Amino acid sequence: MKCLSTDVIGLYNLSYQYHPAYFQVDFICIFEGAIIAFEVKNDEGDVYVDKDERWLSASGNEMSNPLLQLKRNASLLAPFLKNLNIQLPRNYYLIFVHPDFKKRMSCSSCDGFMITINRILYCKNCHAMQTIEEGMLFNIKELITVFPEKKITSAHDWCGK
Numbered sequence: 258m259k260c261l262s263t264d265v266i267g268l269y270n271l272s273y274q275y276h277p278a279y280f281q282v283d284f285i286c287i288f289e290g291a292i293i294a295f296e297v298k299n300d301e302g303d304v305y306v307d308k309d310e311r312w313l314s315a316s317g318n319e320m321s322n323p324l325l326q327l328k329r330n331a332s333l334l335a336p337f338l339k340n341l342n343i344q345l346p347r348n349y350y351l352i353f354v355h356p357d358f359k360k361r362m363s364c365s366s367c368d369g370f371m372i373t374i375n376r377i378l379y380c381k382n383c384h385a386m387q388t389i390e391e392g393m394l395f396n397i398k399e400l401i402t403v404f405p406e407k408k409i410t411s412a413h414d415w416c417g418k
């Protein structure tokens with residue numbers, strides 16, 4: 258435990274056994290009126306989320322879905338805090354801290370990776386072609402599906418363009 262300031266307490270690598278479940282939360286900030294829990298990932302490179310919500314590396318290897326882990330931790334953290342008689346509003350965030358983490362544009366036809374050739378997106382998998390604008394629109398819709406609570410202020414971080 259560390260006091261981040263006079264108003265915030267930070268708990269790092271919280272591990273807890275709760276009938277018979279075990280969970281681990283990377284970082285929790287306890288404010289006077291709220292609790293914020295963070296799942297921290299250090300994955301690097303391209304990550305792709307397909308239409309079945311599988312998380313894939315650029316090489317196509319399936320990764321564990323960090324959103325499922327976040328949801329599981331949220332469902333276990335609530336009774337843990339209630340047991341401590343802590344009843345504050347809670348928010349949960351998934352953050353990627355590796356500077357090389359990025360996401361590629363995905364193909365609306367087959368969910369393959371798109372590459373850019375002369376401002377045209379080309380799918381190496383199914384050979385579909387789209388304008389950058391069409392690709393961005395598809396990927397923004399995908400973003401809204403995967404992260405419905407996220408406030409969209411810029412497509413840059415999601416689409417990488």
Ligand SMILES: [Zn+2]
Pocket residue numbers: 364365366367368369380381382383384385
């Ligand atoms: Zn395709």
